[in-house]
Amino acid sequence: MTAPAVDVTAFDDPDGPGALPRSNGELVFDAPWQGRLFGLVVHLCRSGAFEWDEFKIHLIAAIDESGVDETCDPAVYYRQFGEAFCRLAAEKGFFDAGTLDGRTQLEASRLAHDDHDHEHEH
Protein backbone atom coordinates (compact mmCIF):
# COMPACT_ATOMS: atom_id res chain seq x y z
CA MET A 1 0.00 0.00 0.00
CA THR A 2 2.28 2.76 -1.20
CA ALA A 3 1.18 6.28 -1.90
CA PRO A 4 2.64 9.25 -3.67
CA ALA A 5 4.13 11.67 -1.21
CA VAL A 6 1.84 14.48 -0.14
CA ASP A 7 3.55 17.77 0.36
CA VAL A 8 2.10 19.00 3.62
CA THR A 9 3.88 22.34 3.45
CA ALA A 10 0.82 23.69 1.65
CA PHE A 11 -1.17 22.82 4.76
CA ASP A 12 1.11 24.35 7.30
CA ASP A 13 2.08 27.81 8.41
CA PRO A 14 5.28 27.17 10.39
CA ASP A 15 5.58 30.68 11.76
CA GLY A 16 1.88 31.30 12.31
CA PRO A 17 -0.30 30.72 15.34
CA GLY A 18 -1.75 27.51 13.89
CA ALA A 19 1.58 25.88 13.00
CA LEU A 20 1.61 22.10 13.06
CA PRO A 21 3.47 20.51 15.98
CA ARG A 22 6.89 19.42 14.83
CA SER A 23 10.03 17.98 16.30
CA ASN A 24 13.28 18.46 14.44
CA GLY A 25 11.21 19.44 11.42
CA GLU A 26 9.07 16.31 11.39
CA LEU A 27 5.37 16.25 12.16
CA VAL A 28 4.63 14.97 15.64
CA PHE A 29 1.61 12.94 16.71
CA ASP A 30 1.22 11.10 19.98
CA ALA A 31 -1.87 9.07 19.16
CA PRO A 32 -3.10 7.54 15.91
CA TRP A 33 -6.34 9.55 15.83
CA GLN A 34 -4.31 12.73 15.45
CA GLY A 35 -2.65 11.57 12.24
CA ARG A 36 -5.96 10.22 10.98
CA LEU A 37 -7.71 13.54 11.62
CA PHE A 38 -4.92 15.49 9.97
CA GLY A 39 -4.98 13.09 7.01
CA LEU A 40 -8.73 13.45 6.64
CA VAL A 41 -8.67 17.24 6.69
CA VAL A 42 -5.75 17.41 4.26
CA HIS A 43 -7.50 14.97 1.92
CA LEU A 44 -10.75 16.95 2.01
CA CYS A 45 -8.92 20.14 1.23
CA ARG A 46 -6.94 18.56 -1.60
CA SER A 47 -10.11 17.21 -3.11
CA GLY A 48 -11.67 20.65 -3.11
CA ALA A 49 -14.16 20.42 -0.24
CA PHE A 50 -12.80 23.73 1.07
CA GLU A 51 -9.84 26.07 0.86
CA TRP A 52 -7.08 25.70 3.44
CA ASP A 53 -7.35 29.38 4.28
CA GLU A 54 -11.00 28.86 5.22
CA PHE A 55 -9.95 26.12 7.62
CA LYS A 56 -7.05 28.15 8.98
CA ILE A 57 -9.36 30.93 10.11
CA HIS A 58 -11.29 28.45 12.25
CA LEU A 59 -8.09 26.84 13.51
CA ILE A 60 -6.62 30.10 14.70
CA ALA A 61 -9.94 31.07 16.30
CA ALA A 62 -10.30 27.69 18.02
CA ILE A 63 -6.78 27.91 19.44
CA ASP A 64 -7.33 31.48 20.53
CA GLU A 65 -10.71 30.84 22.17
CA SER A 66 -9.55 27.70 23.96
CA GLY A 67 -7.10 29.80 25.95
CA VAL A 68 -4.53 27.05 25.47
CA ASP A 69 -1.89 28.01 22.99
CA GLU A 70 0.56 25.21 23.79
CA THR A 71 0.38 24.17 20.18
CA CYS A 72 3.61 22.21 20.46
CA ASP A 73 1.64 19.54 22.31
CA PRO A 74 -0.10 17.42 19.66
CA ALA A 75 -2.62 16.05 22.19
CA VAL A 76 -3.95 19.59 22.65
CA TYR A 77 -3.31 20.88 19.16
CA TYR A 78 -5.23 18.18 17.34
CA ARG A 79 -8.23 18.64 19.61
CA GLN A 80 -8.25 22.29 18.58
CA PHE A 81 -7.76 21.09 15.02
CA GLY A 82 -10.87 18.87 15.33
CA GLU A 83 -12.88 21.68 16.85
CA ALA A 84 -11.86 23.91 13.95
CA PHE A 85 -12.87 21.30 11.40
CA CYS A 86 -16.30 20.89 13.02
CA ARG A 87 -16.84 24.64 12.87
CA LEU A 88 -15.90 24.62 9.21
CA ALA A 89 -18.17 21.61 8.60
CA ALA A 90 -21.07 23.48 10.23
CA GLU A 91 -20.37 26.50 8.06
CA LYS A 92 -20.30 24.33 4.96
CA GLY A 93 -23.29 22.26 6.02
CA PHE A 94 -21.41 18.95 5.78
CA PHE A 95 -23.46 17.49 8.65
CA ASP A 96 -25.27 18.68 11.74
CA ALA A 97 -24.05 18.31 15.29
CA GLY A 98 -26.68 15.73 16.20
CA THR A 99 -25.61 13.48 13.36
CA LEU A 100 -22.01 13.66 14.52
CA ASP A 101 -22.94 12.90 18.13
CA GLY A 102 -24.95 9.85 17.09
CA ARG A 103 -22.19 8.56 14.87
CA THR A 104 -19.63 9.17 17.59
CA GLN A 105 -21.60 6.95 19.97
CA LEU A 106 -21.73 4.24 17.34
CA GLU A 107 -17.99 4.44 16.74
CA ALA A 108 -17.34 4.48 20.49
CA SER A 109 -19.21 1.22 20.91
CA ARG A 110 -17.24 -0.28 18.03
CA LEU A 111 -14.00 0.81 19.65
CA ALA A 112 -15.14 -0.81 22.88
CA HIS A 113 -15.19 -4.09 20.95
CA ASP A 114 -18.97 -4.37 21.34
CA ASP A 115 -19.40 -5.77 17.89
CA HIS A 116 -17.02 -8.66 18.38
CA ASP A 117 -18.81 -11.92 17.97
CA HIS A 118 -15.91 -14.19 17.26
CA GLU A 119 -14.27 -16.83 19.38
CA HIS A 120 -10.68 -16.02 20.05
CA GLU A 121 -8.34 -18.78 19.00
CA HIS A 122 -5.91 -18.41 21.85
Place this chain on the structure above:
Amino acid sequence: MDWLSLSDVEARVNALESLMVEKGLAEHEAVDAVVASFENDMGPVNGAKVVARAWTEPAYLEWLLSDATAAIADMGFTGLQTEHMVAVQNTDERHNVVVCTLCSCYPWTLLGIPPAWFKYPQYRARVVKEPRSVLGEFGVTLPDGVKIDVWDSSAEIRYLVVPQRPAGTEGMTAEELVPLISRDSMVGTALVSASGGTK
Protein backbone atom coordinates in the same frame (compact mmCIF):
# COMPACT_ATOMS: atom_id res chain seq x y z
CA MET B 1 -18.97 20.26 21.26
CA ASP B 2 -15.85 20.98 23.24
CA TRP B 3 -12.96 19.00 21.86
CA LEU B 4 -10.61 19.90 24.70
CA SER B 5 -12.70 17.98 27.21
CA LEU B 6 -13.91 15.26 24.85
CA SER B 7 -13.28 11.80 26.27
CA ASP B 8 -14.06 9.83 23.14
CA VAL B 9 -11.98 11.83 20.72
CA GLU B 10 -10.88 8.75 18.82
CA ALA B 11 -14.52 7.75 18.21
CA ARG B 12 -15.29 11.30 17.14
CA VAL B 13 -12.53 11.28 14.56
CA ASN B 14 -13.75 7.93 13.21
CA ALA B 15 -17.26 9.38 13.08
CA LEU B 16 -16.07 12.42 11.14
CA GLU B 17 -14.30 10.24 8.61
CA SER B 18 -17.25 7.92 8.09
CA LEU B 19 -19.69 10.82 7.72
CA MET B 20 -17.49 12.52 5.15
CA VAL B 21 -17.10 9.26 3.24
CA GLU B 22 -20.86 8.73 3.22
CA LYS B 23 -21.35 12.24 1.95
CA GLY B 24 -19.06 11.42 -0.94
CA LEU B 25 -16.54 14.07 0.03
CA ALA B 26 -13.83 11.67 1.21
CA GLU B 27 -12.55 8.17 0.63
CA HIS B 28 -10.93 6.00 3.29
CA GLU B 29 -8.22 4.99 0.85
CA ALA B 30 -7.37 8.60 0.10
CA VAL B 31 -7.00 9.36 3.80
CA ASP B 32 -4.77 6.28 4.01
CA ALA B 33 -2.67 7.72 1.23
CA VAL B 34 -2.21 11.06 2.95
CA VAL B 35 -1.36 9.37 6.22
CA ALA B 36 1.05 6.99 4.49
CA SER B 37 2.88 9.89 2.97
CA PHE B 38 3.94 11.30 6.33
CA GLU B 39 4.06 8.21 8.49
CA ASN B 40 7.27 6.74 7.18
CA ASP B 41 9.52 8.95 9.21
CA MET B 42 7.84 7.95 12.40
CA GLY B 43 6.43 4.56 11.79
CA PRO B 44 7.22 1.19 10.36
CA VAL B 45 10.91 1.93 10.00
CA ASN B 46 11.35 1.41 13.74
CA GLY B 47 9.68 -1.98 13.60
CA ALA B 48 11.76 -2.81 10.52
CA LYS B 49 14.94 -2.02 12.44
CA VAL B 50 13.89 -4.44 15.17
CA VAL B 51 13.17 -7.18 12.64
CA ALA B 52 16.39 -6.56 10.69
CA ARG B 53 18.43 -6.84 13.87
CA ALA B 54 16.61 -10.06 14.80
CA TRP B 55 17.39 -11.46 11.35
CA THR B 56 21.07 -10.70 11.65
CA GLU B 57 21.73 -11.36 15.35
CA PRO B 58 20.53 -14.77 16.57
CA ALA B 59 20.95 -13.78 20.21
CA TYR B 60 18.78 -10.70 19.67
CA LEU B 61 16.10 -12.82 17.97
CA GLU B 62 16.06 -15.13 20.97
CA TRP B 63 15.74 -12.16 23.32
CA LEU B 64 13.01 -10.60 21.19
CA LEU B 65 10.96 -13.80 21.22
CA SER B 66 11.36 -14.30 24.97
CA ASP B 67 11.01 -10.68 26.13
CA ALA B 68 9.99 -8.39 23.29
CA THR B 69 9.31 -5.40 25.50
CA ALA B 70 12.88 -5.35 26.82
CA ALA B 71 14.47 -6.22 23.49
CA ILE B 72 12.57 -3.43 21.73
CA ALA B 73 13.34 -0.96 24.50
CA ASP B 74 17.01 -1.82 23.95
CA MET B 75 16.66 -0.26 20.49
CA GLY B 76 15.42 2.93 22.12
CA PHE B 77 11.78 2.45 21.13
CA THR B 78 9.79 2.90 24.30
CA GLY B 79 6.39 4.25 25.32
CA LEU B 80 3.51 4.93 22.99
CA GLN B 81 2.01 1.50 23.40
CA THR B 82 5.13 -0.57 23.16
CA GLU B 83 5.10 -1.25 26.89
CA HIS B 84 3.83 -4.80 26.60
CA MET B 85 5.02 -6.29 23.36
CA VAL B 86 5.06 -9.88 22.22
CA ALA B 87 7.00 -10.87 19.11
CA VAL B 88 5.80 -13.86 17.10
CA GLN B 89 7.98 -15.44 14.44
CA ASN B 90 6.90 -16.69 11.06
CA THR B 91 8.45 -20.00 10.01
CA ASP B 92 7.99 -22.57 7.28
CA GLU B 93 5.33 -24.21 9.46
CA ARG B 94 3.60 -21.22 11.01
CA HIS B 95 2.36 -17.80 9.87
CA ASN B 96 1.22 -15.11 12.29
CA VAL B 97 -1.25 -12.31 11.69
CA VAL B 98 -2.41 -9.58 14.06
CA VAL B 99 -5.89 -8.13 14.39
CA CYS B 100 -8.14 -5.98 16.52
CA THR B 101 -5.93 -3.03 17.38
CA LEU B 102 -8.61 -0.37 16.84
CA CYS B 103 -6.03 2.37 17.24
CA SER B 104 -5.82 2.14 20.94
CA CYS B 105 -3.98 -1.15 20.90
CA TYR B 106 -1.43 -0.92 18.14
CA PRO B 107 2.37 -0.79 18.47
CA TRP B 108 2.36 2.69 17.11
CA THR B 109 5.98 3.57 17.80
CA LEU B 110 7.05 0.54 15.79
CA LEU B 111 4.54 0.51 12.96
CA GLY B 112 3.28 4.06 12.54
CA ILE B 113 -0.33 5.02 12.12
CA PRO B 114 -2.60 2.02 11.59
CA PRO B 115 -4.09 1.72 8.09
CA ALA B 116 -7.85 2.12 7.81
CA TRP B 117 -8.42 -1.53 6.89
CA PHE B 118 -6.98 -2.54 10.24
CA LYS B 119 -9.98 -0.98 11.93
CA TYR B 120 -12.63 -2.20 9.55
CA PRO B 121 -15.11 -4.57 11.21
CA GLN B 122 -14.85 -6.79 8.14
CA TYR B 123 -11.12 -7.32 8.62
CA ARG B 124 -11.41 -7.81 12.36
CA ALA B 125 -14.17 -10.39 12.14
CA ARG B 126 -13.07 -12.21 9.01
CA VAL B 127 -9.37 -12.61 9.68
CA VAL B 128 -10.24 -14.59 12.79
CA LYS B 129 -12.81 -16.81 11.09
CA GLU B 130 -11.17 -17.28 7.71
CA PRO B 131 -7.59 -16.05 7.94
CA ARG B 132 -6.43 -17.99 4.89
CA SER B 133 -8.89 -16.29 2.55
CA VAL B 134 -8.31 -12.86 4.04
CA LEU B 135 -4.56 -13.29 3.63
CA GLY B 136 -5.22 -14.40 0.06
CA GLU B 137 -7.02 -11.13 -0.56
CA PHE B 138 -3.88 -9.34 0.65
CA GLY B 139 -1.92 -11.37 -1.89
CA VAL B 140 -0.44 -13.76 0.65
CA THR B 141 -0.97 -17.34 -0.47
CA LEU B 142 0.34 -19.86 2.02
CA PRO B 143 0.87 -23.57 1.41
CA ASP B 144 -1.88 -25.70 2.98
CA GLY B 145 0.54 -27.15 5.50
CA VAL B 146 1.30 -23.77 7.05
CA LYS B 147 -0.63 -23.18 10.25
CA ILE B 148 -1.97 -19.67 10.76
CA ASP B 149 -2.06 -18.10 14.21
CA VAL B 150 -4.27 -15.04 14.65
CA TRP B 151 -3.20 -12.79 17.51
CA ASP B 152 -5.81 -10.54 19.04
CA SER B 153 -4.30 -7.34 20.38
CA SER B 154 -5.59 -5.86 23.57
CA ALA B 155 -4.93 -2.93 25.81
CA GLU B 156 -2.45 -5.13 27.65
CA ILE B 157 -0.56 -6.81 24.83
CA ARG B 158 0.41 -5.83 21.30
CA TYR B 159 2.10 -8.06 18.80
CA LEU B 160 4.93 -7.70 16.34
CA VAL B 161 5.22 -10.29 13.61
CA VAL B 162 8.80 -11.22 12.74
CA PRO B 163 8.45 -12.13 9.07
CA GLN B 164 10.63 -14.73 7.40
CA ARG B 165 13.87 -13.43 5.98
CA PRO B 166 13.66 -13.94 2.23
CA ALA B 167 16.11 -16.09 0.33
CA GLY B 168 18.75 -14.13 -1.50
CA THR B 169 19.40 -11.67 1.33
CA GLU B 170 22.07 -13.72 3.11
CA GLY B 171 24.86 -11.25 2.47
CA MET B 172 22.88 -8.16 3.44
CA THR B 173 23.47 -6.11 6.58
CA ALA B 174 20.71 -5.07 8.96
CA GLU B 175 20.76 -1.58 7.47
CA GLU B 176 20.32 -2.95 3.97
CA LEU B 177 17.48 -5.21 5.09
CA VAL B 178 15.40 -2.45 6.76
CA PRO B 179 13.88 -1.04 3.53
CA LEU B 180 12.64 -4.50 2.55
CA ILE B 181 10.51 -4.89 5.67
CA SER B 182 7.06 -3.37 5.19
CA ARG B 183 4.49 -2.43 7.78
CA ASP B 184 2.10 -5.07 6.50
CA SER B 185 4.75 -7.79 6.83
CA MET B 186 5.00 -6.97 10.54
CA VAL B 187 1.23 -7.20 10.90
CA GLY B 188 1.27 -10.48 9.01
CA THR B 189 -0.71 -9.40 5.94
CA ALA B 190 2.34 -9.44 3.66
CA LEU B 191 5.52 -11.43 3.18
CA VAL B 192 8.95 -9.93 2.64
CA SER B 193 10.68 -10.41 -0.68
CA ALA B 194 14.33 -9.83 -1.50
CA SER B 195 13.31 -7.17 -3.99
CA GLY B 196 11.40 -5.17 -1.40
CA GLY B 197 7.94 -6.00 -2.70
CA THR B 198 5.19 -6.61 -0.20
CA LYS B 199 4.21 -10.08 -1.32
